[in-house]
Amino acid sequence: MDLGLGGKRVLITGASQGIGEGIAEVFAEEGAVLHLTARSADKLEAIAARLRAAHGADVTIHPLDLTGGDAPARLADAVGDVDILINNAGVIPGGDLFSTDDASWRANWDLKVFGYINMCRLYYARMKAAGGGVIINDIGNAGERYDRDYIAGTTGNASLMAFTRALGGRSLEDNIRVVGVNPGPVDTSRIYKLLRRRAVDWYGDESRWEELLNTYPLRRPAKVREIADLMAFLASERSGYTTGAIFTVDGGIASRASII
Template identity: 70%
Template sequence: MDLKLTGKTVLITGASQGIGEGLARAFAEEGCNLHVVARSGDRLAALAQALTAAHGVSVTPHALDLTQAGAIDGLVEAVGDIDILVNNAGVIPSGSLWDVDEAKWRAGWELKVFGYINLTRAIYPRMKARGGGVIINNIGNGGEVFDPAYVAGTTGNASLMAFTRAMGGHSLDDNIRVVGVNPGPVDTDRIYNMLKKRAADWLGDADRYKELQTRYPLGRPAHVHEVTDLIVFLASYRSGYTSGTIFTVDGGIASRRSVI
């Protein structure tokens, strides 16, 4: 299937590892030119070199902390016109209301929640002025599974789901599509760190995390490509009538009403 993405310019935040790195690889394979953003300059530089060598695309790394004053405005000026924005940066800490104090809660939301909102606010008018574009918010199924042991994350993700629907409901009037994706557990360091914390809390031993993993559909987290392939498709013209909606990729976990 030709997604007709060759030559498109994509901005991906949180691109140095996990799903973000997988997205950079997937879009590069489709012939897209990339702007990749994360705090880790060394990892971004290595990724840019590898993707340029493998696919002959332009990959520009931006080593930035998007929570710093002026960082988003500076990034938007540096990247210029883009066709696709994937908001992906940020991890909200797990824990109960008493585990996650106000400082940790605010720090988690600063990048994941307000980062998505502020970058969309900055990019949207530029997309509109040049005739359109696509904004995809990588959110998380915590916004559908209201887990008190992930209270800051479930609240933040639910907010981003509402933001995505609110923006995407009318954005096609400007030829811009705004779409959300809710991954469940994915085969990245983040999910194993969470499972180890849960195993320590529930089973008294972090090393027993694999016992919790077996509760997932198919007994495993999602492969990274099972999320990134969907996002690349949603960014393409073949998904041109899709906006203001959320796609959940969690093996049915949200429908089971349990995160484990």
């Protein structure tokens, strides 16, 4: 399916691995002009080289830590205007209220929660001045399925869900669409770190993490492509009336309910 994304300027944060790398792959296939940012210059360069070789992609990398300060503004100045912003940077660690210390909580919220907000503030203004655009926030299903054993993440994601709905509710008045995607477990290194953390919390034994896979739909996490393809569709004009909405891709986990 040609989504009409050829030549669209796309900025993807957290693009050096996992879902971010998968998003870059899909948009490269669609012929978009890519700006990729993350902390690791080596990883970004390797991904850019692969996408150029495989798809003839136009890729520019911007190695940068978006945690706090003026980093988002410096990134925006370096990249310039874009048609599509995909906020994906940030990994909030697992753990309950007592195993997640204050410093870790604040540092990870600075990157993901406030990082998304700051990037939206910068690029919403730019998109409005330019006549429109699309912002996609990669959030996570913990924002709607409250989890005491992932308390920093569940609270942060719920905040970003509210932010996305609030910003997107009237954004079409500025010809801007703002949407969120809530992945559940995804086949990246991150989910296996969370499973090990959960195995410690539940069983006192990190090595039992594989037992937790049996709780997932189809006994597997989502494939990265199952998330990235949705984002490409949401960024396209085929989804031109969609804003202020959150799309959950978790095999039904967030919708499970039982009286027992």
